[in-house]
Amino acid sequence: MSYRIYNGTQLLGDVNNKSTGINGLLPATSYQLGVTNYNGNRESSKATINVKTRGIRLIIPTSLTVNSTITLNYQEYSLGLVPIGTEPAGMFGGGNKRNIQAKVISVDNGKSTVELLEPLESSSTVSIGGTNLLKKTSNDWKTWTGTGWANQTLDAGSIDLEPGTYTFRAEIDNTGNTQRGVHSELYVDSEKTFLDQIAKSYTQTFVNAGSKGYVTTIFTIDRALTDVRIRPHTAVNSAIPSTVTIKWRREKLEKGTIATDWSPAPEDTQYIVDNTQMNRLQDGSFAAFNGYRAIYFRQ
Structure with a gap:
């Protein structure tokens, strides 16, 4: 059942x-x-x-009245977040401006936590499963072409992991490789070694040459690790004078032992990340930034 x-x-x-x-x-x-x-x-x-x-919660370093409603100002391409002269047409100095209502949830030690009463985003990817710990993943294929060992680091960059059990999965198109299978390689930059050398347990699957499928790696670590990077890897001997092409997408690293459907990391879908602290500006207002997006509070 x-x-x-x-x-x-x-x-x-x-x-x-x-x-x-x-x-x-x-x-x-x-x-x-x-x-x-x-x-x-x-x-x-x-x-x-x-x-x-x-709603998304922000921390404003000033004391406000609990349960009161305040107005925040949201805008995109805020002046100073992108170089002058590179702003999209019609958006110089900030575009897509609108007011956002927020409620003051609590005040502690001179800092107020406020919760947005409406979403900033206009769409979502709803799925069952754990939170994706990798940033900048997507549903689009990425391609590596070369000879010998395919050791391309994913765009997600390095991540820090606390002790526990994790599952990594990515979809692989290995039809462009007639030599060897493809698996995922996890390398710990801070310790200059592969994760399988220091993990408490480590299992992985391959996608055979000439086929498509998912690579999965399940591992357990008993101590915190920093600067962990994930790479698609094909075990082709560098002496073989052949060109290797592999594609991958839908990368997901999550806690637990079950690989669930791909979904982007929260940081890739939220305009402003939850629990971001707003900073005081020279004019006395407060602001939080995320790329070309900004949200302000002016008393």
Whole structure:
């Protein structure tokens, strides 16, 4: 017996456990979530629940009144965040301006935590599964072409990991390689060694030459690690004068032993990251930045 999870009428997937996590929900947004029993042939009626996610929270280094509502100013391409002369046409000095209402949740030691009462984002990737710890992953194929060892580091860069068990999975197109299989290689830059040399346990799968599929690596570490990098790797002897082409996408590193469907990291979907502290500017206002996006509070 399994359970089918729905977002409205959208089937998110099947799970075998009586509890699961739903990833990729927008903040300050209402959802109707549903669940049915499913035995592979027949499905029960759907039980539903209406929920609303909490909003993004920001920390403003000033004392405000708890439970009061304040107005924040949001804009894109704020002057100073992009070089003068490179702003999109019509957006010089800041475009897409709008006011955002926020509620003061708490005040502690001269710092106020406020919660946005509406989402900044306009779309989301809703899926069942854990949080993706890798940034800058996508549904688009990336390509490596060369000879010998394919050791291209993923665009996600380095990450820090606390003790625990993790699962990495990525989709691989290895049809352009007629020599060897492809797997994922995890290298710990801070310790100048591969993760399988220091992990408490480490298992991995391959995608054979000339085929497509997923590579999966499950590992357990008993101490914190810094500067861990993930690379797609093909074991082709450098003496073989052949060109290797591999493609990969949907990279996901999550806690636990189950590889769930790809979803982007929260940092890649949120305009402003949760619990960001706003900084005081010279004019006495406060601001938080994320790339070309900015949100201000002016008393």
